[in-house]
Amino acid sequence: xxxxxxxxxxxxxxxxxxxxxxxxxxxxxxxxxxxxxxxxxxxxxxxxxxxxxxxxxxxxxxxxxxxxxxxxxxxxxxxxxxxxxxxxxxxxxxxxxxxxxxxxxxxxxxxxxxxxxxxxxxxxxxxxxxxxxxxxxxxxxxxxxxxxxxxxxxxxxxxxxxxxxxxxxxxxxxxxxxxxxxxxxxxxxxxxxxxxxxxxxxxxxxxxxxxxxxxxxxxxxxxxxxxxxxxxxxxxxxxxxxxxxxxxxxxxxxxxxxxxxxxxxxxxxxxxxxxxxxxxxxxxxxxxxxxxxxxxxxxxxxxxxxxxxxxxxxxxxxxxxxxxxxxxxxxxxxxxxxxxxxxxxxxxxxxxxxxxxxxxxxxxxxxxxxxxxxxx
Ligand code: MG
Numbered sequence: 001x002x003x004x005x006x007x008x009x010x011x012x013x014x015x016x017x018x019x020x021x022x023x024x025x026x027x028x029x030x031x032x033x034x035x036x037x038x039x040x041x042x043x044x045x046x047x048x049x050x051x052x053x054x055x056x057x058x059x060x061x062x063x064x065x066x067x068x069x070x071x072x073x074x075x076x077x078x079x080x081x082x083x084x085x086x087x088x089x090x091x092x093x094x095x096x097x098x099x100x101x102x103x104x105x106x107x108x109x110x111x112x113x114x115x116x117x118x119x120x121x122x123x124x125x126x127x128x129x130x131x132x133x134x135x136x137x138x139x140x141x142x143x144x145x146x147x148x149x150x151x152x153x154x155x156x157x158x159x160x161x162x163x164x165x166x167x168x169x170x171x172x173x174x175x176x177x178x179x180x181x182x183x184x185x186x187x188x189x190x191x192x193x194x195x196x197x198x199x200x201x202x203x204x205x206x207x208x209x210x211x212x213x214x215x216x217x218x219x220x221x222x223x224x225x226x227x228x229x230x231x232x233x234x235x236x237x238x239x240x241x242x243x244x245x246x247x248x249x250x251x252x253x254x255x256x257x258x259x260x261x262x263x264x265x266x267x268x269x270x271x272x273x274x275x276x277x278x279x280x281x282x283x284x285x286x287x288x289x290x291x292x293x294x295x296x297x298x299x300x301x302x303x304x305x306x307x308x309x310x311x312x313x314x315x316x317x318x319x320x321x322x323x324x325x326x327x328x329x330x331x332x333x334x335x336x337x338x339x340x341x342x343x344x345x346x347x348x349x350x351x352x353x354x355x356x357x358x359x360x361x362x363x364x365x366x367x368x369x370x371x372x373x374x375x376x
Contacts, residue, residue, distance in 0.1 A: 020260050105126065150240040206299070229290070
């Protein structure tokens with residue numbers, strides 16, 4: 001029986017993780033649930049899954065009596081290092097996820113990681129920790145999960161990673177149309193069902209840049225050997241080219257429960273009849289297009305910044321987090337997400353060999369910088 005702590009249990013990936021757990025009660029047990037502010041849903045989850053411990057950030061003093069009489073309230077730190085937890089599922093949104101990812105690895109836990117910001121901002125730090133820890137990172141996000149599946153048993157004879165991108169909500173728009181798109185339009189992802197922050201990041205392709213950064217750190221592949229192609233059907237989740245020119249692709253209907261299940265049950269593959277199967281004839285055409293840089297300026301900007309290292313990626317991620325929040329609350333336009341991040345980062349004063357505090361303070365600095373630029 002594998003004991004899970006699910007951080008961000010009321011968000012999109014958290015809810016889908018619990019739906020996988022429902023199918024595998026004989027193998028997976030929920031030990032801990034953590035949520036930010038969806039108290040009602042957390043309460044329902046506690047009643048159904050009866051975790052030993054829980055954490056709710058918006059309830060001061062861990063006022064657990066309101067939520068549960070059977071489960072014990074605890075801090076996030078206590079949860080990720082709890083002896084009954086074998087695997088931490090990190091499905092929180094944003095840079096705040098880094099602290100628990102690091103603590104989980106230091107505690108020797110495996111981390112099923114959906115919180116890609118942890119790796120974007122702390123890639124170097126996390127890679128160093130993994131060298132001396134018993135814990136591993138099992139990527140939940142569909143693209144790194146696909147790469148991981150393709151690389152399994154291949155002894156790292158990789159020559160190139162090809163990461164696929166749906167192109168997001170505005171793939172067929174002209175650049176000039178992007179100044180007056182609404183949050184509602186941007187939240188309509190063409191193929192995936194995901195939370196709001198990642199859906200906006202998909203529309204700007206910031207999400208894809210984050211996945212390149214994530215793949216660079218998780219799989220140790222040089223920047224120049226990672227390629228991104230637009231693949232509107234989202235059936236091929238990514239590909240790996242090997243030194244002999246052979247390419248493996250991982251294919252399946254776009255449903256997050258599939259990569260979540262792979263991570264939770266790794267190394268086992270077990271039938272789950274609640275998931276749709278890939279139907280080649282029914283799917284018809286699988287197509288690929290070059291990425292239109294003009295339409296997605298965030299993509300280039302993000303990679304340029306990430307390659308600078310130090311606290312630069314943390315500043316990038318923090319700036320993006322705030323810019324997306326401001327767009328969703330209609331304080332800036334969609335095309336201003338790029339310009340405000342670009343402007344904010346111009347005054348970043350980087351730390352080149354940062355620890356976790358430097359990283360989180362660079363992220364917070366960038367959030368405040370973007371916020372104050374929006375108020376001008
Ligand atoms: Mg993805």
